[in-house]
Amino acid sequence: MTTIDELVQARGIREVLHFSTNHGLVGMASMGAAISRDQLSTDSKSPLVALNPKNAKFRSDPEWLGYINLSVSRINSSFFGYSKSWKRSPDDYWVILSFSPEILSHDGVVFATTNNIYHGSCIRGIGYSGLENCFADIVISKKNSRLARPDGFPAQWTTCQEAEVLYPKRLPLEYLQCIYVEDEETSDQVLTTLELLTERSDFNVIINPDKFKGD
Structure with a gap:
């Protein structure tokens, strides 16, 4: 295999995921796109101001604000759990957007083997090799912990859930x-x-609570 499309087919990758609140959904529907955090509007009347403002404000990776964060096949359930702890209106809700794996081969896409904020252990790359690194037998994650890919692990799941x-x-x-x-x-x-x-x-709106558990 030499291309991302071949790797996607071989591993049975069917979707790339991005979770958001109803506020984010409104902004994306209004724009017709998900946009990076450096494009969030400061205009209080704009729907873009509601796109995960706390995420954009507190994430400690300012050099990567020009990118949209997504996951292969399953969400980062630990970060999702943290995100749910933010104080919100009782009427707020969460959604997970499923994008075609076709986007993995688009120009400028970068792959990170673990959470991109783990600067001491995260390996970033582009192209086929960058994506393949996310499925390595051993991945170094938070606090330099070693994550081994278990036997029988679903082929479409990255070794580290935070990739x-x-x-x-x-x-x-x-x-x-x-x-x-x-x-x-x-x-x-x-x-x-x-x-x-x-x-x-x-x-196409699908009721699937297991997706929110990282399954």
Whole structure:
């Protein structure tokens, strides 16, 4: 194998994931794309100001604010759990956007073997070798801990659950495959919101609470 597309096929990678709140969903639907944090508006009247502002403010990786953080096949459940601890309105909810693995071969995409903020242990790369590194038998993660890839581990899962896909600047929603939600009530809210903002009713919204556990 020499190309990302071949690696995607060989490992059975079917989706690249990005979790967000309902506020982020509104911003993305309004823009027709997920955008990097350095493009977030400071205009209080703009839908972009609601795109995970605390994430953009407190993440300690300012040199990477021009990228959108995604995961291969499963979300980073530990960071998702941390994100849920932020104080929010009782009416807020979470969604997971599933993008086509086609985006992995786009220009400028960077792969990180573990969380991109672990500067002492994270290995970043581009192209086929960069993605393949995320599936290595041994990956160094937080505090230089060694993670060994278990026998029988799903081929489409990165060795470290915190591995990241860093997509530059703007990811159009034309690559969106589906949106995962945790329950039927959220599904109804998402479909209503998207139809109001995009005048489309053909979005594929799937109820799958296990996706929010990193499964």
